[in-house]
Amino acid sequence: MAFCGAALLISMAPGPSTVVIMRQSMLSGRRAGAAAMLGNEAGVLAWGVAAALGLSALLVASQVAYEVLRLAGAGVLVWFGARALWQARRRGGDGGGAVVEDAGDAGRGSLGRSFRLGLVTAAANPKAGVFAVSFLPQFVPEGAPVLGMLLVLSLLWVAIDVLWYLCVVWLVGSARRLMGRPAVRRRLEQVSGVVLVGLGVRLAAESR
Template sequence: MEFLLTALVVVVTPGTGVLCTIAAGLTHGRRAGLVAALGCTLGTLPQALAAITGLAALLHTSTVAFQILKYLGVAYLLWMAWSTLRDKSSLTAQDGHEEAGSAPRTTSKVIVSAVLLNVLNPKLTLFFVAFLPQFVREDEPHAVWRMAQLSACFVLLTLVVFAGYGLAAATMRAQVISRPRVVRWMRRAFAGTFAALGARLAFF
Protein backbone atom coordinates (compact mmCIF):
# COMPACT_ATOMS: atom_id res chain seq x y z
CA MET A 1 0.00 0.00 0.00
CA GLU A 2 2.85 2.40 0.82
CA PHE A 3 4.37 1.71 -2.60
CA LEU A 4 1.04 2.24 -4.40
CA LEU A 5 0.37 5.55 -2.64
CA THR A 6 3.87 6.82 -3.36
CA ALA A 7 3.69 5.68 -6.97
CA LEU A 8 0.29 7.33 -7.39
CA VAL A 9 1.68 10.67 -6.25
CA VAL A 10 4.58 10.32 -8.68
CA VAL A 11 2.36 9.35 -11.62
CA VAL A 12 -0.30 12.02 -11.01
CA THR A 13 2.31 14.79 -10.77
CA PRO A 14 2.37 16.60 -14.15
CA GLY A 15 5.43 15.95 -16.32
CA THR A 16 6.29 15.33 -19.96
CA GLY A 17 4.08 12.23 -20.16
CA VAL A 18 1.05 13.99 -18.70
CA LEU A 19 1.59 16.97 -20.98
CA CYS A 20 1.86 14.73 -24.04
CA THR A 21 -1.34 12.87 -23.12
CA ILE A 22 -3.33 16.04 -22.44
CA ALA A 23 -2.11 17.63 -25.67
CA ALA A 24 -3.14 14.56 -27.67
CA GLY A 25 -6.57 14.43 -26.04
CA LEU A 26 -7.25 18.13 -26.61
CA THR A 27 -6.03 18.26 -30.20
CA HIS A 28 -7.08 14.86 -31.56
CA GLY A 29 -9.77 13.48 -29.27
CA ARG A 30 -10.39 10.46 -27.05
CA ARG A 31 -8.65 7.88 -29.21
CA ALA A 32 -5.46 9.93 -29.48
CA GLY A 33 -5.51 10.63 -25.74
CA LEU A 34 -5.72 6.92 -24.97
CA VAL A 35 -3.05 6.11 -27.56
CA ALA A 36 -0.73 8.72 -26.03
CA ALA A 37 -1.37 7.23 -22.59
CA LEU A 38 -0.43 3.81 -23.94
CA GLY A 39 2.67 5.21 -25.66
CA CYS A 40 3.88 6.99 -22.52
CA THR A 41 3.31 3.81 -20.54
CA LEU A 42 5.26 1.72 -23.06
CA GLY A 43 8.06 4.28 -22.75
CA THR A 44 8.44 3.42 -19.07
CA LEU A 45 9.10 -0.28 -19.76
CA PRO A 46 12.72 0.14 -20.96
CA GLN A 47 13.39 2.34 -17.95
CA ALA A 48 11.99 -0.23 -15.55
CA LEU A 49 13.92 -3.02 -17.27
CA ALA A 50 17.11 -0.95 -17.03
CA ALA A 51 16.61 -0.51 -13.30
CA ILE A 52 15.92 -4.21 -12.75
CA THR A 53 18.92 -5.43 -14.76
CA GLY A 54 21.30 -2.86 -13.35
CA LEU A 55 21.78 -0.88 -16.56
CA ALA A 56 20.59 2.25 -14.77
CA ALA A 57 23.51 1.92 -12.36
CA LEU A 58 25.86 2.07 -15.34
CA LEU A 59 24.07 5.14 -16.64
CA HIS A 60 24.35 6.71 -13.20
CA THR A 61 28.11 6.13 -13.00
CA SER A 62 28.89 7.00 -16.63
CA THR A 63 28.80 10.76 -17.09
CA VAL A 64 29.20 10.50 -20.87
CA ALA A 65 26.32 8.03 -21.27
CA PHE A 66 24.06 10.13 -19.08
CA GLN A 67 24.89 13.36 -20.92
CA ILE A 68 24.30 11.77 -24.32
CA LEU A 69 20.88 10.46 -23.32
CA LYS A 70 20.02 13.71 -21.59
CA TYR A 71 20.75 15.90 -24.58
CA LEU A 72 18.93 13.55 -26.92
CA GLY A 73 15.94 14.06 -24.66
CA VAL A 74 16.45 17.83 -24.67
CA ALA A 75 16.65 17.88 -28.47
CA TYR A 76 13.49 15.83 -28.77
CA LEU A 77 11.55 18.07 -26.37
CA LEU A 78 12.64 21.14 -28.33
CA TRP A 79 11.59 19.43 -31.55
CA MET A 80 8.20 18.70 -29.98
CA ALA A 81 7.89 22.37 -29.05
CA TRP A 82 8.77 23.48 -32.59
CA SER A 83 6.44 20.99 -34.31
CA THR A 84 3.57 21.90 -31.95
CA LEU A 85 4.06 25.59 -32.67
CA ARG A 86 4.17 25.01 -36.45
CA ASP A 87 1.10 22.75 -36.47
CA LYS A 88 -1.55 24.69 -38.38
CA SER A 89 -3.97 21.82 -39.03
CA SER A 90 -7.58 22.54 -38.24
CA LEU A 91 -9.49 20.65 -35.57
CA THR A 92 -12.97 19.23 -35.92
CA ALA A 93 -15.33 17.87 -33.29
CA GLN A 94 -16.45 14.94 -35.44
CA ASP A 95 -16.99 12.07 -32.94
CA GLY A 96 -14.20 13.41 -30.76
CA HIS A 97 -11.55 12.64 -33.37
CA GLU A 98 -9.93 14.18 -36.38
CA GLU A 99 -11.32 13.47 -39.81
CA ALA A 100 -11.25 9.79 -40.64
CA GLY A 101 -8.61 10.11 -43.33
CA SER A 102 -6.00 11.46 -40.94
CA ALA A 103 -6.60 9.11 -38.00
CA PRO A 104 -4.08 6.34 -38.86
CA ARG A 105 -1.24 8.78 -39.37
CA THR A 106 -2.16 10.64 -36.20
CA THR A 107 -2.25 7.43 -34.17
CA SER A 108 1.20 6.32 -35.28
CA LYS A 109 2.72 9.76 -34.72
CA VAL A 110 1.17 10.09 -31.27
CA ILE A 111 2.33 6.71 -30.01
CA VAL A 112 5.88 7.10 -31.37
CA SER A 113 6.20 10.58 -29.87
CA ALA A 114 4.86 9.39 -26.52
CA VAL A 115 7.25 6.43 -26.36
CA LEU A 116 10.27 8.55 -27.27
CA LEU A 117 9.44 11.17 -24.64
CA ASN A 118 9.91 8.66 -21.83
CA VAL A 119 12.66 6.55 -23.42
CA LEU A 120 14.84 9.64 -23.86
CA ASN A 121 14.32 10.83 -20.29
CA PRO A 122 17.33 9.83 -18.14
CA LYS A 123 15.66 11.24 -15.04
CA LEU A 124 13.03 8.50 -15.33
CA THR A 125 15.74 5.84 -15.47
CA LEU A 126 17.40 7.23 -12.35
CA PHE A 127 14.01 7.51 -10.69
CA PHE A 128 13.44 3.78 -11.13
CA VAL A 129 16.87 2.84 -9.82
CA ALA A 130 16.40 5.08 -6.78
CA PHE A 131 12.71 4.38 -6.19
CA LEU A 132 12.27 0.62 -6.54
CA PRO A 133 15.01 -0.55 -4.12
CA GLN A 134 13.36 1.43 -1.31
CA PHE A 135 10.50 -1.08 -1.33
CA VAL A 136 12.64 -4.24 -1.45
CA ARG A 137 14.05 -5.64 1.79
CA GLU A 138 17.78 -6.24 2.01
CA ASP A 139 17.15 -9.88 2.91
CA GLU A 140 14.62 -10.39 0.08
CA PRO A 141 15.51 -13.79 -1.50
CA HIS A 142 13.93 -12.90 -4.83
CA ALA A 143 14.80 -9.22 -5.15
CA VAL A 144 14.73 -9.16 -8.97
CA TRP A 145 11.29 -10.75 -9.08
CA ARG A 146 10.06 -8.35 -6.41
CA MET A 147 11.30 -5.34 -8.39
CA ALA A 148 9.62 -6.74 -11.49
CA GLN A 149 6.32 -6.95 -9.62
CA LEU A 150 6.63 -3.40 -8.34
CA SER A 151 7.55 -2.18 -11.81
CA ALA A 152 4.48 -3.88 -13.28
CA CYS A 153 2.27 -2.15 -10.70
CA PHE A 154 3.88 1.20 -11.52
CA VAL A 155 3.40 0.69 -15.26
CA LEU A 156 -0.26 -0.32 -14.84
CA LEU A 157 -0.91 2.66 -12.58
CA THR A 158 0.72 4.93 -15.16
CA LEU A 159 -1.58 3.61 -17.89
CA VAL A 160 -4.73 4.12 -15.79
CA VAL A 161 -3.83 7.63 -14.61
CA PHE A 162 -2.62 8.83 -18.03
CA ALA A 163 -5.73 7.41 -19.71
CA GLY A 164 -7.76 9.44 -17.23
CA TYR A 165 -5.83 12.58 -18.17
CA GLY A 166 -6.36 11.87 -21.87
CA LEU A 167 -10.10 11.28 -21.52
CA ALA A 168 -10.53 14.36 -19.34
CA ALA A 169 -8.74 16.48 -21.93
CA ALA A 170 -10.87 15.00 -24.72
CA THR A 171 -14.10 15.93 -22.93
CA MET A 172 -12.99 19.57 -23.01
CA ARG A 173 -12.09 19.41 -26.69
CA ALA A 174 -15.43 20.54 -28.12
CA GLN A 175 -15.33 23.71 -26.02
CA VAL A 176 -11.72 24.40 -27.01
CA ILE A 177 -11.87 23.83 -30.78
CA SER A 178 -14.90 26.08 -31.21
CA ARG A 179 -12.65 29.02 -30.34
CA PRO A 180 -9.79 29.48 -32.86
CA ARG A 181 -8.00 31.97 -30.62
CA VAL A 182 -8.03 29.46 -27.76
CA VAL A 183 -6.61 26.80 -30.09
CA ARG A 184 -3.75 29.10 -31.11
CA TRP A 185 -2.89 29.99 -27.51
CA MET A 186 -3.26 26.37 -26.46
CA ARG A 187 -0.66 25.31 -29.02
CA ARG A 188 1.65 28.12 -27.95
CA ALA A 189 1.24 27.06 -24.32
CA PHE A 190 2.05 23.42 -25.10
CA ALA A 191 5.04 24.47 -27.22
CA GLY A 192 6.32 26.74 -24.47
CA THR A 193 5.90 24.02 -21.86
CA PHE A 194 7.76 21.46 -23.97
CA ALA A 195 10.56 24.00 -24.45
CA ALA A 196 10.63 24.78 -20.72
CA LEU A 197 10.82 21.08 -19.84
CA GLY A 198 13.67 20.69 -22.33
CA ALA A 199 15.52 23.61 -20.76
CA ARG A 200 15.01 22.19 -17.27
CA LEU A 201 16.30 18.81 -18.39
CA ALA A 202 19.36 20.45 -19.99
CA PHE A 203 20.35 22.04 -16.67
CA PHE A 204 19.45 19.01 -14.50
Protein backbone atom coordinates (compact mmCIF):
# COMPACT_ATOMS: atom_id res chain seq x y z
CA MET A 1 0.00 0.00 0.00
CA ALA A 2 2.86 2.37 0.78
CA PHE A 3 4.39 1.68 -2.63
CA CYS A 4 1.07 2.23 -4.44
CA GLY A 5 0.53 5.54 -2.67
CA ALA A 6 4.04 6.77 -3.44
CA ALA A 7 3.85 5.60 -7.06
CA LEU A 8 0.51 7.37 -7.54
CA LEU A 9 1.89 10.65 -6.22
CA ILE A 10 4.87 10.33 -8.54
CA SER A 11 2.58 9.59 -11.51
CA MET A 12 0.54 12.71 -10.74
CA ALA A 13 3.60 14.96 -10.66
CA PRO A 14 3.71 16.86 -13.99
CA GLY A 15 6.70 16.35 -16.24
CA PRO A 16 7.71 15.86 -19.90
CA SER A 17 5.67 12.67 -20.25
CA THR A 18 2.53 14.43 -19.00
CA VAL A 19 3.01 17.25 -21.50
CA VAL A 20 3.52 14.86 -24.43
CA ILE A 21 0.51 12.70 -23.53
CA MET A 22 -1.76 15.71 -23.03
CA ARG A 23 -0.57 17.30 -26.27
CA GLN A 24 -1.27 14.18 -28.32
CA SER A 25 -4.67 13.75 -26.67
CA MET A 26 -5.66 17.33 -27.38
CA LEU A 27 -4.40 17.59 -30.94
CA SER A 28 -5.00 14.07 -32.28
CA GLY A 29 -7.61 12.54 -29.99
CA ARG A 30 -7.82 9.98 -27.23
CA ARG A 31 -6.39 7.13 -29.30
CA ALA A 32 -3.24 9.13 -30.01
CA GLY A 33 -3.01 10.09 -26.33
CA ALA A 34 -3.39 6.45 -25.31
CA ALA A 35 -0.69 5.46 -27.80
CA ALA A 36 1.67 8.07 -26.35
CA MET A 37 0.86 6.78 -22.88
CA LEU A 38 1.64 3.19 -23.91
CA GLY A 39 4.94 4.31 -25.41
CA ASN A 40 5.80 6.16 -22.23
CA GLU A 41 4.96 3.13 -20.10
CA ALA A 42 7.09 0.89 -22.30
CA GLY A 43 9.97 3.23 -21.48
CA VAL A 44 9.09 3.25 -17.77
CA LEU A 45 8.97 -0.56 -17.76
CA ALA A 46 12.36 -0.66 -19.50
CA TRP A 47 13.83 1.52 -16.74
CA GLY A 48 12.25 -0.75 -14.12
CA VAL A 49 13.72 -3.87 -15.72
CA ALA A 50 17.08 -2.13 -16.02
CA ALA A 51 16.93 -1.32 -12.32
CA ALA A 52 16.08 -4.95 -11.52
CA LEU A 53 19.05 -6.14 -13.57
CA GLY A 54 21.34 -3.50 -12.09
CA LEU A 55 21.92 -1.72 -15.41
CA SER A 56 20.49 1.64 -14.40
CA ALA A 57 22.90 1.64 -11.45
CA LEU A 58 25.47 2.66 -14.05
CA LEU A 59 23.77 6.06 -14.22
CA VAL A 60 24.34 6.48 -10.51
CA ALA A 61 27.95 5.24 -10.60
CA SER A 62 29.07 6.88 -13.84
CA GLN A 63 29.00 10.66 -14.13
CA VAL A 64 29.84 10.47 -17.84
CA ALA A 65 26.98 8.07 -18.63
CA TYR A 66 24.53 10.23 -16.73
CA GLU A 67 25.68 13.46 -18.39
CA VAL A 68 25.52 11.95 -21.88
CA LEU A 69 21.97 10.68 -21.36
CA ARG A 70 20.93 13.91 -19.64
CA LEU A 71 22.09 16.08 -22.55
CA ALA A 72 20.57 13.67 -25.07
CA GLY A 73 17.26 13.81 -23.21
CA ALA A 74 17.39 17.60 -23.08
CA GLY A 75 17.99 17.69 -26.82
CA VAL A 76 14.99 15.42 -27.43
CA LEU A 77 12.69 17.64 -25.36
CA VAL A 78 13.90 20.81 -27.08
CA TRP A 79 13.38 19.13 -30.48
CA PHE A 80 9.81 18.11 -29.56
CA GLY A 81 9.09 21.63 -28.31
CA ALA A 82 10.58 23.29 -31.39
CA ARG A 83 8.54 21.00 -33.63
CA ALA A 84 5.36 21.94 -31.76
CA LEU A 85 6.15 25.64 -32.15
CA TRP A 86 6.81 25.14 -35.85
CA GLN A 87 3.48 23.35 -36.29
CA ALA A 88 1.76 26.22 -34.47
CA ARG A 89 3.40 28.68 -36.84
CA ARG A 90 2.27 26.67 -39.87
CA ARG A 91 -1.29 26.67 -38.59
CA GLY A 92 -1.05 30.40 -37.99
CA GLY A 93 0.10 30.85 -41.57
CA ASP A 94 -3.13 29.24 -42.72
CA GLY A 95 -4.99 32.18 -41.21
CA GLY A 96 -6.60 30.07 -38.48
CA GLY A 97 -8.60 28.14 -41.02
CA ALA A 98 -8.39 24.42 -41.53
CA VAL A 99 -6.07 22.64 -39.17
CA VAL A 100 -2.88 21.37 -40.77
CA GLU A 101 -2.15 17.99 -39.20
CA ASP A 102 1.32 16.49 -38.88
CA ALA A 103 2.28 14.02 -41.59
CA GLY A 104 0.73 10.71 -40.68
CA ASP A 105 -1.60 12.20 -38.07
CA ALA A 106 -4.41 9.96 -39.27
CA GLY A 107 -4.78 6.26 -38.71
CA ARG A 108 -1.88 4.02 -37.88
CA GLY A 109 0.73 6.64 -38.72
CA SER A 110 -0.58 8.90 -35.99
CA LEU A 111 -0.75 6.12 -33.42
CA GLY A 112 2.72 4.85 -34.27
CA ARG A 113 4.18 8.33 -34.09
CA SER A 114 2.44 9.02 -30.78
CA PHE A 115 3.78 5.74 -29.36
CA ARG A 116 7.32 6.67 -30.43
CA LEU A 117 6.98 10.13 -28.89
CA GLY A 118 6.00 8.61 -25.55
CA LEU A 119 8.71 5.97 -25.70
CA VAL A 120 11.50 8.39 -26.56
CA THR A 121 10.37 10.86 -23.90
CA ALA A 122 10.58 8.19 -21.17
CA ALA A 123 13.75 6.56 -22.47
CA ALA A 124 15.62 9.85 -22.77
CA ASN A 125 14.97 10.83 -19.16
CA PRO A 126 17.97 9.83 -17.00
CA LYS A 127 16.12 10.81 -13.85
CA ALA A 128 13.74 7.90 -14.48
CA GLY A 129 16.68 5.50 -14.34
CA VAL A 130 18.13 7.04 -11.19
CA PHE A 131 14.66 7.10 -9.64
CA ALA A 132 14.04 3.43 -10.47
CA VAL A 133 17.31 2.24 -8.95
CA SER A 134 16.87 4.37 -5.81
CA PHE A 135 13.09 4.11 -5.28
CA LEU A 136 12.08 0.55 -6.11
CA PRO A 137 14.57 -1.31 -3.87
CA GLN A 138 13.20 0.48 -0.80
CA PHE A 139 9.99 -1.56 -1.07
CA VAL A 140 11.55 -5.00 -1.44
CA PRO A 141 10.57 -6.97 1.71
CA GLU A 142 13.38 -8.43 3.72
CA GLY A 143 14.12 -11.97 2.64
CA ALA A 144 12.22 -11.68 -0.65
CA PRO A 145 13.97 -12.52 -3.96
CA VAL A 146 15.29 -9.14 -5.07
CA LEU A 147 15.13 -9.64 -8.86
CA GLY A 148 11.62 -11.07 -8.86
CA MET A 149 10.29 -8.47 -6.44
CA LEU A 150 11.79 -5.58 -8.41
CA LEU A 151 10.13 -6.88 -11.57
CA VAL A 152 6.79 -7.13 -9.76
CA LEU A 153 7.16 -3.58 -8.42
CA SER A 154 8.06 -2.34 -11.91
CA LEU A 155 4.88 -3.86 -13.34
CA LEU A 156 2.83 -2.38 -10.52
CA TRP A 157 4.46 1.02 -11.12
CA VAL A 158 3.47 0.83 -14.80
CA ALA A 159 -0.09 -0.27 -13.93
CA ILE A 160 -0.55 2.74 -11.61
CA ASP A 161 0.91 5.03 -14.28
CA VAL A 162 -1.51 3.63 -16.86
CA LEU A 163 -4.56 4.17 -14.63
CA TRP A 164 -3.57 7.78 -13.95
CA TYR A 165 -2.76 8.66 -17.54
CA LEU A 166 -5.94 7.02 -18.83
CA CYS A 167 -7.84 9.50 -16.66
CA VAL A 168 -5.73 12.33 -18.09
CA VAL A 169 -6.32 11.15 -21.67
CA TRP A 170 -10.07 10.87 -21.10
CA LEU A 171 -10.35 14.33 -19.53
CA VAL A 172 -8.23 16.01 -22.20
CA GLY A 173 -10.13 14.14 -24.92
CA SER A 174 -13.38 15.50 -23.49
CA ALA A 175 -12.00 19.04 -23.40
CA ARG A 176 -10.88 18.63 -27.02
CA ARG A 177 -14.52 18.77 -28.12
CA LEU A 178 -14.86 22.19 -26.52
CA MET A 179 -11.45 23.46 -27.63
CA GLY A 180 -11.31 22.18 -31.18
CA ARG A 181 -11.21 25.60 -32.86
CA PRO A 182 -8.06 26.08 -34.97
CA ALA A 183 -7.00 29.22 -33.08
CA VAL A 184 -7.28 27.41 -29.74
CA ARG A 185 -5.40 24.37 -31.03
CA ARG A 186 -2.64 26.61 -32.35
CA ARG A 187 -2.36 28.31 -28.96
CA LEU A 188 -2.14 24.90 -27.28
CA GLU A 189 0.66 23.93 -29.66
CA GLN A 190 2.49 27.10 -28.69
CA VAL A 191 2.06 26.47 -24.96
CA SER A 192 3.12 22.82 -25.16
CA GLY A 193 6.09 23.80 -27.34
CA VAL A 194 7.28 26.43 -24.88
CA VAL A 195 6.82 24.03 -21.94
CA LEU A 196 8.79 21.25 -23.66
CA VAL A 197 11.60 23.60 -24.65
CA GLY A 198 11.68 24.94 -21.10
CA LEU A 199 11.84 21.44 -19.63
CA GLY A 200 14.66 20.56 -22.02
CA VAL A 201 16.63 23.68 -21.15
CA ARG A 202 16.12 23.06 -17.43
CA LEU A 203 17.28 19.45 -17.79
CA ALA A 204 20.38 20.58 -19.68
CA ALA A 205 21.19 23.24 -17.10
CA GLU A 206 20.66 21.09 -14.02
CA SER A 207 23.58 19.67 -12.14
CA ARG A 208 23.42 16.07 -11.04
